[in-house]
Amino acid sequence: MSVDSAARAATREWEPDRELLRAALLVTDRPTRPAALSAAFTFGWRAILKIKHVPEQLFDVTLTPIVFLLMFTYLFGGAIAGDVSDYLHYLLPGVLVQTVLITTVYTGFTLNTDITKGVFDRFRSLPVWRPSPLVGALLGDTVRYVIASTVTLGVGFALGFRGAGGVPGAVAAVALLVVFASSLAWIFTILGLVLRTPNAVMGVSMLILMPLTFASNAFVDPSTMPSGLARVVEANPVSHLITAIRGLMYGTPEASQLLWVLVAAAVITAVFAPITMHLYRQKN
Amino acid sequence: MPSTNDSGALAVEASGLVKHFGQVRAVDGVDLAVRAGTVFGLLGPNGAGKTTIVRMLATLLAPDAGTATVLGHDIRRAADEVRSLVGLTGQYASVDEDLTGTENLVMLCRLYGFGRGAARERSQALLTAFDLQDAGGRQVKTYSGGMRRRIDLAASLVVNPRVLFLDEPTTGLDPRSRNQVWDVIRTLVEDGATVLLTTQYLEEADQLAHRIAVIDHGRVIAEGTSAELKASVGTGAVQLRLVDPDDRPAAESVMARVLDLTPERSADPAALSARTGDSAAVAQLLPALADAGIAVAEFSLGQPTLDEVFLALTGRPAADEEIDEGSAA
Numbered sequence: 001m002s003v004d005s006a007a008r009a010a011t012r013e014w015e016p017d018r019e020l021l022r023a024a025l026l027v028t029d030r031p032t033r034p035a036a037l038s039a040a041f042t043f044g045w046r047a048i049l050k051i052k053h054v055p056e057q058l059f060d061v062t063l064t065p066i067v068f069l070l071m072f073t074y075l076f077g078g079a080i081a082g083d084v085s086d087y088l089h090y091l092l093p094g095v096l097v098q099t100v101l102i103t104t105v106y107t108g109f110t111l112n113t114d115i116t117k118g119v120f121d122r123f124r125s126l127p128v129w130r131p132s133p134l135v136g137a138l139l140g141d142t143v144r145y146v147i148a149s150t151v152t153l154g155v156g157f158a159l160g161f162r163g164a165g166g167v168p169g170a171v172a173a174v175a176l177l178v179v180f181a182s183s184l185a186w187i188f189t190i191l192g193l194v195l196r197t198p199n200a201v202m203g204v205s206m207l208i209l210m211p212l213t214f215a216s217n218a219f220v221d222p223s224t225m226p227s228g229l230a231r232v233v234e235a236n237p238v239s240h241l242i243t244a245i246r247g248l249m250y251g252t253p254e255a256s257q258l259l260w261v262l263v264a265a266a267v268i269t270a271v272f273a274p275i276t277m278h279l280y281r282q283k284n
Numbered sequence: 285m286p287s288t289n290d291s292g293a294l295a296v297e298a299s300g301l302v303k304h305f306g307q308v309r310a311v312d313g314v315d316l317a318v319r320a321g322t323v324f325g326l327l328g329p330n331g332a333g334k335t336t337i338v339r340m341l342a343t344l345l346a347p348d349a350g351t352a353t354v355l356g357h358d359i360r361r362a363a364d365e366v367r368s369l370v371g372l373t374g375q376y377a378s379v380d381e382d383l384t385g386t387e388n389l390v391m392l393c394r395l396y397g398f399g400r401g402a403a404r405e406r407s408q409a410l411l412t413a414f415d416l417q418d419a420g421g422r423q424v425k426t427y428s429g430g431m432r433r434r435i436d437l438a439a440s441l442v443v444n445p446r447v448l449f450l451d452e453p454t455t456g457l458d459p460r461s462r463n464q465v466w467d468v469i470r471t472l473v474e475d476g477a478t479v480l481l482t483t484q485y486l487e488e489a490d491q492l493a494h495r496i497a498v499i500d501h502g503r504v505i506a507e508g509t510s511a512e513l514k515a516s517v518g519t520g521a522v523q524l525r526l527v528d529p530d531d532r533p534a535a536e537s538v539m540a541r542v543l544d545l546t547p548e549r550s551a552d553p554a555a556l557s558a559r560t561g562d563s564a565a566v567a568q569l570l571p572a573l574a575d576a577g578i579a580v581a582e583f584s585l586g587q588p589t590l591d592e593v594f595l596a597l598t599g600r601p602a603a604d605e606e607i608d609e610g611s612a613a
Contacts (some may be wrong), residue, residue, distance in 0.1 A: 008551075017413070017415075018467075018471045020412060020413040021413045021414075021468065021472075022471065022475060023409070023413070023443070024409045024410050024412070024413035025441060025444050025472070025475055025477075030368070030396075030444075031396055031397030031398045031399075031402070032397050033364075033368070033396075033397050034394065034395065034396075034397045039395055042391055042394040042395055043395075045391070045394075046380065046383065046387075046391055048378070049382075049383055049387055050382045050383070051376055052422060053382045053383065053384075054382050069375075114380075117378075117381065118374045118375070118378040119378050119379060121339075121344055121372065121374045121378050122372065122374070122378040122379070122392075122439065123395075124343075124344050125342050125343065125344060125370070125372040126367060126369035126392075126395050126396070127365075127367040127396070128395050151293050250477050251391055253439050261483075282346075
């Protein structure tokens with residue numbers, strides 16, 4: 001259908017209409033360079049358009065949490081916690097964090113796709129604030145994080161999860177998670193710039209994220225682990241993040257936990273955003 | 285030394301540009317002088333360094349050595365000024381295939397600073413000028429090759445660039461689409477734009493470019509107008525095609541005797557060619573072939589083609605090189 005009409009259009013003779021072309025070229029007024037944030041928002045708009053045009057990309061973002069929640073709750077829940085609904089209560093914040101963190105991989109993946117397809121050359125040849133394509137992509141990705149969170153929380157609610165933090169707690173948890181995920185995405189933009197193919201970005205990113213999310217307190221209480229492993233798991237930044245998220249969702253937030261996450265996000269951004277920008281400028 | 289002369293200012297000026305990729309000197313000391321309002325062609329095989337030169341001039345890549353200015357702005361110190369004055373169309377469609385034609389153009393208009401309404405108007409005008417108004421609502425991935433190149437060109441023209449860099453603008457296009465792109469380029473230049481294009485098609489450089497730089501192994505090995513380049517090879521070329529390919533050895537010895545040289549065998553088994561300036565001898569070639577009983581299908585005496593120019597300059601045909609442009613780009 002669409003291919004047919006493309007073929008039809010291609011076979012139609014086209015002679016450039018020089019007058020139309022001239023008219024289109026005669027723009028005397030050059031608009032002034034857009035503000036930095038305005039350019040970034042335009043790139044964010046692009047990312048959202050891509051979600052609109054290619055909704056398939058949300059399949060795994062939405063299916064993974066459903067599968068994980070069902071699998072862990074009913075398959076392992078009884079064995080791990082002795083009671084399915086108790087385990088769901090423990091598990092949901094962990095799956096929420098894992099889902100959103102895995103979604104951050106897309107930032108690097110789409111960046112690498114842009115580079116391999118050549119569209120990034122166009123962006124880099126524009127007179128705009130240099131980080132705006134990257135910042136814009138991160139802004140657009142927050143939409144993805146929110147969608148993934150909403151699906152996870154919705155499924156959790158349907159399965160019977162009720163947090164004492166209520167809706168405000170859940171919203172605060174998602175907000176905190178989005179902040180942390182956006183900082184983490186800077187690590188994957190580095191991979192997006194360094195590795196050769198989008199699939200390599202995906203593979204390496206998963207290799208980092210899988211141990212990081214599983215060797216955390218997402219699924220199992222570290223106190224049940226051998227002491228050496230427990231220490232590692234408790235030191236894992238993802239465990240700190242999950243603890244803070246649990247606090248918000250259970251209605252028992254602690255300022256120190258929240259502060260820890262915010263400081264970690266700031267540090268990650270401060271370290272990795274400049275590295276990304278350096279690589280971006282140097283990119284061949 | 286290229287300098288501004290009576291014929292007008294230089295739009296692009298480069299001197300001693302060098303770019304390494306690892307061990308490879310992709311660009312090895314390139315000087316260029318492109319006069320404003322002209323088409324300048326960078327001609328060379330794959331991997332010669334053409335793309336790298338364009339990417340440096342378009343501020344996408346920092347040179348390792350050398351300097352260049354675009355409309356008087358230094359590509360390093362005034363990169364933003366350069367970016368606001370140039371348009372770029374890469375070797376591959378540099379638009380977002382997932383978005384529609386309209387969305388791509390609106391996005392670029394917004395990035396150049398157009399307001400919402402103005403961006404929409406401008407996009408519509410560009411789509412109409414390139415006869416894509418009916419395709420504006422479709423994703424670019426559904427476009428044909430020719431349409432894709434047109435949306436790509438339109439995307440480069442959002443702010444009426446004074447200098448347009450076109451990296452192999454017609455590679456992979458069918459002849460009709462190629463002619464359309466050529467027409468667009470000619471129109472742009474008539475309106476005062478300067479175009480720097482790379483091509484591996486000799487015909488394209490011949491058709492479009494006022495001046496041509498022949499690039500090989502990252503260096504400019506010859507520069508001039510198409511006619512100058514042809515003249516630098518020397519003289520005209522005799523092209524001969526026989527009715528019967530079996531006659532070729534006999535015709536070869538007749539040619540060698542009459543013209544006092546060794547003719548070249550073309551890929552076509554019935555064809556021979558020779559470069560000579562001796563028109564008196566050439567005039568005797570046909571009667572001599574007739575005397576030898578050799579039937580001639582085609583006979584021409586003309587200027588050398590740019591293919592021959594490349595062969596004469598490098599000792600090699602302008603065929604693909606083993607260097608992978610992907611790793612050198």
